[in-house]
Amino acid sequence: MTEVTPHPPPFMPAFWRGLRAFTPLIPGVVPFSMVAGIAAVQAGFTPAQSIAFSLIGYAGAAQLIASQLVASHTPTVLILLSTVIVNLRFALYSASMLPLFVGVPLPKRWLLAYGITDQSYAVVMGRPFTEPHPVAYYAGAAVLMWLTWQSGTAVGALLGARIPATWPLDFAVPLSFIALLVPVLKSRPQVVAAAVSAGVAVAAHNLPFRLNLILGAVCGVAIGYWVQRSQGKAA
Amino acid sequence: MSIWLLIVGMGLVSLGLRASFLVLLRGRQLPEHLRSSLGLVPAAVLAALIAPELLRSAATGILDVLNPRLLIGLIAAAVAWKTRNVLWTLVVGLGLLFVAQAIGWR
Numbered sequence: 112m113t114e115v116t117p118h119p120p121p122f123m124p125a126f127w128r129g130l131r132a133f134t135p136l137i138p139g140v141v142p143f144s145m146v147a148g149i150a151a152v153q154a155g156f157t158p159a160q161s162i163a164f165s166l167i168g169y170a171g172a173a174q175l176i177a178s179q180l181v182a183s184h185t186p187t188v189l190i191l192l193s194t195v196i197v198n199l200r201f202a203l204y205s206a207s208m209l210p211l212f213v214g215v216p217l218p219k220r221w222l223l224a225y226g227i228t229d230q231s232y233a234v235v236m237g238r239p240f241t242e243p244h245p246v247a248y249y250a251g252a253a254v255l256m257w258l259t260w261q262s263g264t265a266v267g268a269l270l271g272a273r274i275p276a277t278w279p280l281d282f283a284v285p286l287s288f289i290a291l292l293v294p295v296l297k298s299r300p301q302v303v304a305a306a307v308s309a310g311v312a313v314a315a316h317n318l319p320f321r322l323n324l325i326l327g328a329v330c331g332v333a334i335g336y337w338v339q340r341s342q343g344k345a346a
Numbered sequence: 347m348s349i350w351l352l353i354v355g356m357g358l359v360s361l362g363l364r365a366s367f368l369v370l371l372r373g374r375q376l377p378e379h380l381r382s383s384l385g386l387v388p389a390a391v392l393a394a395l396i397a398p399e400l401l402r403s404a405a406t407g408i409l410d411v412l413n414p415r416l417l418i419g420l421i422a423a424a425v426a427w428k429t430r431n432v433l434w435t436l437v438v439g440l441g442l443l444f445v446a447q448a449i450g451w452r
Contacts, residue, residue: 139432142440160349168356172395177356187348191355197395198363200388206367206381217369224365229388279443282415285399286422286439292392293426301389308390309397316398316409324394331390336383 125244129234129251136230137259139290142283144260147174148267149274154182161268165261171228173197174264175284176321185320196325204232211235211245226253228260229291299342304335405452414446 144165151161151174168174173194180190204227212220223246234252235245242248274280296302308331315323362370376384400419403410422439429435446452 136432139436156349164353167353168360170356170360177352187352190352191359194356194359197391198360200391201363202366203384203387205364209367212368220369221365224368225361227364282440282443283436285396285419286436288392288396289419289423290426290432290435292389292396293423294430295389300386304386305389305393309393312394313397313401327394328390331393332383332386335386339382
């Protein structure tokens with residue numbers, strides 16, 4: 112791949128295409144982000160801390176888990192360990208987007224990396240084959256994701272407890288994860304990893320500090336990897 | 347104080363993982379076994395996040411296969427499979443949960 116294109120494709124049209132491609136995901140992100148804002152405030156964050164948490168951490172599921180762990184007085188080190196496990200998938204997204212970012216200077220890469228989420232990644236990976244400027248397309252999706260997430264958590268943090276407790280908005284969180292998980296289950300190792308992880312997380316749900324999550328994920332990846340290897344040998 | 351520590355720590359962890367390959371390790375290849383196990387991480391983590399939420403009764407907090415969230419979650423997964431659409435998955439899932447609550451199943 113060369114970085115010398117005589118006429119680089121224009122940035123803004125591709126940016127808008129990416130932004131538009133993201134819009135169908137907004138209704139899923141709004142309740143998710145509001146629940147994250149509410150959970151932080153309920154765990155004892157001030158609204159300002161909750162908003163800072165979103166701006167600095169910007170970590171969807173991990174924000175939610177961290178809030179639940181703060182509420183149950185988990186040591187900070189353990190909370191950060193859970194954060195690493197839950198966010199490890201960002202490293203995978205980072206690796207698989209690397210070919211798109213050939214020739215992008217480092218300072219810009221930091222900014223683009225900060226915008227990596229399940230949703231912005233899904234949008235850029237699902238872009239049309241003909242998209243001439245994937246970086247701008249990704250940037251459009253990532254900016255809209257960021258704006259949606261930040262406003263949602265801010266609204267959740269400020270409304271806090273005023274949302275009726277009978278609204279089961281928290282269910283938006285596992286539902287969003289289901290929508291993200293299902294398309295990933297394309298091969299047997301993926302299915303095995305998910306099934307083992309789910310089983311272990313449920314069986315160990317009495318462990319303190321949500322350690323069942325870490326245990327489940329580690330067992331799932333280990334067994335899934337073993338299946339992958341034995342498939343490779345059989346083939 | 348520890349909340350600010352957590353916020354900064356979370357910022358470092360998240361940005362570090364996001365920047366891992368794009369900025370920090372660029373060009374360097376990971377060993378094959380690390381790369382292929384990394385590929386399994388999203389499925390494993392998402393499943394570990396979902397399963398206890400579906401099996402735990404929101405009313406009692408204990409594991410209960412007869413709680414509405416398990417059945418509704420499975421229906422939502424079928425919708426996600428068919429439509430590949432986040433919005434439909436949420437509309438069906440949240441809608442059914444409202445209905446379940448309205449008829450007193452919780």
